[in-house]
Amino acid sequence: MSPRLSLFLPRELAHDPIPLSLLRATCGADIGGKQWHELIQTLDQGDFPQTRLLRQLKQQGFTGPVTLQCYGVQGGRKQNLERSINALRKTIAAVSPS
DSSP states (O other): OOOBGGGGHHHHTTTOOOOOOSOEEEOBBOTTOOSHHHHSBOTTSBSOOHHHHHHHHHHTTOOSOEEEOOTTOSSOHHHHHHHHHHHHHHHHHHHSOO
């Protein structure tokens, strides 16, 4: 099981311990989104704070993989993946110590 973190934003960012699991999944998302295209987006889309999320996972000692939820995202698969990888690289750079 991999809870999609973008669907649990209020709880996850309220400093509650994240339940233990082997991996996490995330995606670009609009906070408060209700429809698929608002909840499942490329990582460079939406207002879900990926940097804040990765910092919290790091602070809580999570060392497992974080996967990308991309099922049903509109657009070309290759372009979507490139956009998400580029956004993830920027997010990791922002979270990593200098």
